[in-house]
Amino acid sequence: MAIDGQLRRNERGAGVPVRHGRLGRRGPVRSIGRFLAFAVVVLTVSTGTVVAVAAWDVASSVKPGIHLAHNADTPGTTASGADVAAITGGVNLLLTGTDTRTGQGGAYATSAELEASSGAGSNDVTMLLHIAENHQSVSVISFPRDLMIPVPECPRADGSTASASSRVMMNTTLARGGLSCVVSTIEKLTGLRIPFAAQISFNGVTAMSNAVGGVTVCIASPINDLNTNPPLHLAAGQRTIVGDEALSFLRSRHGVGDGSDLGRISNQQVFMAALARKVESGGVLGNPVTLFSLAKAATSNMVLSDTLTNPTTLVQIALALKDTGLANMVFLQYPTVADPRDVDRVVPQSSGAELVNAALVADQPIVLSGLPGRAAVLDASATPAPVPAASGSPSPSASVPATPLGTAPTPMPTGAVLPASVTGQTAAEQTCSKGN
Secondary structure (H helix, E strand, O other), rough: OHHHHHHHHHHHHOOOOHHHHHOOOHHHHHHHHHHHHHHHHHOOHHHHHHHHHHHHHHHHOOOOOEEEEEEEOOOOOOOOHHOOOOOOOOOOEEEEEOOOOOOOOHHHHHHHHHHOOOOOOOEEEEEEEEEOOOOEEEEEHHHOOOOEEEEEEEEEEOOOOOEEEEEEEEEHHHHHHHHHHHHHHHHHHHHHOOEEEEOOOHHHHHHHHHHOOEEOOOOEEEEOOOOOOOOOEEEOEEEEHHHHHEEEEEEHHOOOOOOOOHHHHHHHHHHHHHHHHHHHHOOOOOOOOHHHHHHHHHHHHHHEOOOOOHHHHHHHHHHHHOOHHHEEEEEEEEEEEEEEOOOEEEEEHHHHHHHHHHHHOOOOOOOOOOOOOOEEEEEOOOOHHHHOHHHOOOOOOOOOOOOOOOOOOOOOOOEEEEOOOEEEEEEEEEEEEEEE
């Protein structure tokens, strides 16, 4: 019996792996407990570390950037994700939207769509973002696609050079010499140096719209446009648009205003102002982690200049808007008049264009005195928002809030007052898009 007992002990001793095999499996309660413990650890990590991880995540998605011809060197940032702060000084950033169907897939892969635009495509959207040196004012200037202007020589990616010309349509500059050529053209037109640029396609617009969770816009009268892809149908009222519907809204020309590209610009300004209000009310600019999330969407869906390939730079530029205030964000169309040589084209309106250029170069706030553009109207149901004016005098469309007794009035910022013929709006003004 002693031998039998020893044998049984030996069998148990030799079977250590078997005993391990008898250990109970991890039940769902235990797994949840481990997950919660891990979550607690993550949540107790410093904000700086979380931001640094977010920055690393964005950096992993960055593609090679485009070098801009007039950038002698590449300004950037050495800040890490943990100590990110608003960029120092002012910002000039050009955004261009291409209508190319190449690489867009889906509904844009048909022969008819590719015949409409392929390759580099046309820069049907060209906007300049100017943030003042003190970050107290922002101007977003839209340049019409049909604007006839001179262009400088443009080096191409293949080593060749597009020659200078005294008369070229704005939306041909992207195909002429790439993103750098669009930047050089706007530099020549305005007198500014523009170190930052980004290019976005249809799919990119859809992705960025999804990233911000859509934008709620006011529709004054029904908008129907069968020329967009997908077709656009928006009833009057407050409408939250996202994804492909947001893309069609921003592209719509035949469905808004007078059916012109100038009408489309004011329709886009309604969207941008609503987006600015959403970003401010949602506290996005105060949350670096959220900003890095949006930066990742941008780096994944845009072609960027090499000055923007450090993801922290994008976040620093966004943080420069944190304390600007909606009333100090101005969206305007570059001043134009009908081209005397072609009724379907426009040219710069000399006096208005000179005022805009001078204000940008002098880093002055731009003050509008006119109304929104052809496809936009003020939202009569909204509470009027205060609009800054120059030299302490409110603009005709401004609504100045009452000052409580016993307090000093808030000083109005000084700036360059544009003539009433220049259309646009501030981000504080709630406007509605109107169908044609």
